[in-house]
Amino acid sequence: MNIAPIYQRKDWNALSEEAAAAILQHVTATQLPGFSISRFERFHKFDQDTYTAILTFQGREFVFVPGDTVVLGLDQWHVPAATREDIAGLMETSPAEVDAYVLERLSPLRTVTISPMVVARTVSETGYYWVELTDERLLSDPDFERALQELKATSREKYTYIVNASFRLEKNGATITAFLYEPATYEELVQTVTDSGFRLPTEDEWEYLCGGGTRTFYPWGNQLNEQQVYRHFSADRDSTLPYFLDTPNHFGLVIANNPYHYEVMMDSEWFLKAGDGGCNICGGGGLHLGYLSVGTYFRDPGIFDEDLSYKDEITGDYTFVRSIKRLQ
Known part of the structure; x- marks a missing residue:
């Protein structure tokens, strides 16, 4: 055929x-x-x-x-003046410096050929793995029994309880599930994925999966649609409706939907994409600054911070993986 x-x-x-x-x-x-x-x-x-x-x-x-040959990256940032001024106010700087801030964080223009592939529709967490509630490693943790009783006592139907990153408990109705945390380096995580017969996307592949080659900052344009609801900024939303970016994109993928969630790349200098670990939001950056990091061509230089040592322990609550398999 x-x-x-x-x-x-x-x-x-x-x-x-x-x-x-x-x-x-x-x-x-x-x-x-x-x-x-x-x-x-x-x-x-x-x-x-x-x-x-x-x-x-x-x-x-x-x-x-499907594969394609596309232009990726940007060398310009077109945004309404009001958005630029809003970000400038939050950063306590000038609109011109906001432009410089964003432009130095854009991946460069380049033409690339992307192979066809099958791609995990959603990301998977890193570092946590399921265990029985009777696992001795849980029982020996001094925080476990207290956390378990607090979770049982909460009136919430669904709730996640994370304790010192050593374990996590999840409540879903009357069911409580436990996960232990096991750290891994960047090299160990990539090896685990490749040993399973998959790989992680390159930066080129990720930008294609996210934007499909669009020539705008976001897949849909150069500014946020403030009529939509976004994670972390819609506390009063109708809980029966999904967040704007949590619905599948043009390829059927849920991608670049949460600034707190990095995705891990391989075979690329820029080994984390899709967010900034929530740094701008936690810093009071507001919607426009907080969601810059989910832009298709955004690069977060903070991933190279030696004090953060991302590659020494790449797993955790803010880093996720998306398995892919290239087709021949």
């Missing part, structure tokens, strides 16, 4: 849904052992459209993403 359309989006998008489905069934059967197609779906968001397959592997959902 001719699978050439999977390498260029314009060719992929020109296929009928029947032809696209047949190719994806063939690719799954020949290149993706252990994967199964659960359904086909068309995603439309931010003026981009993709017909694709939702696949499952060991209980996790993946989505097929």
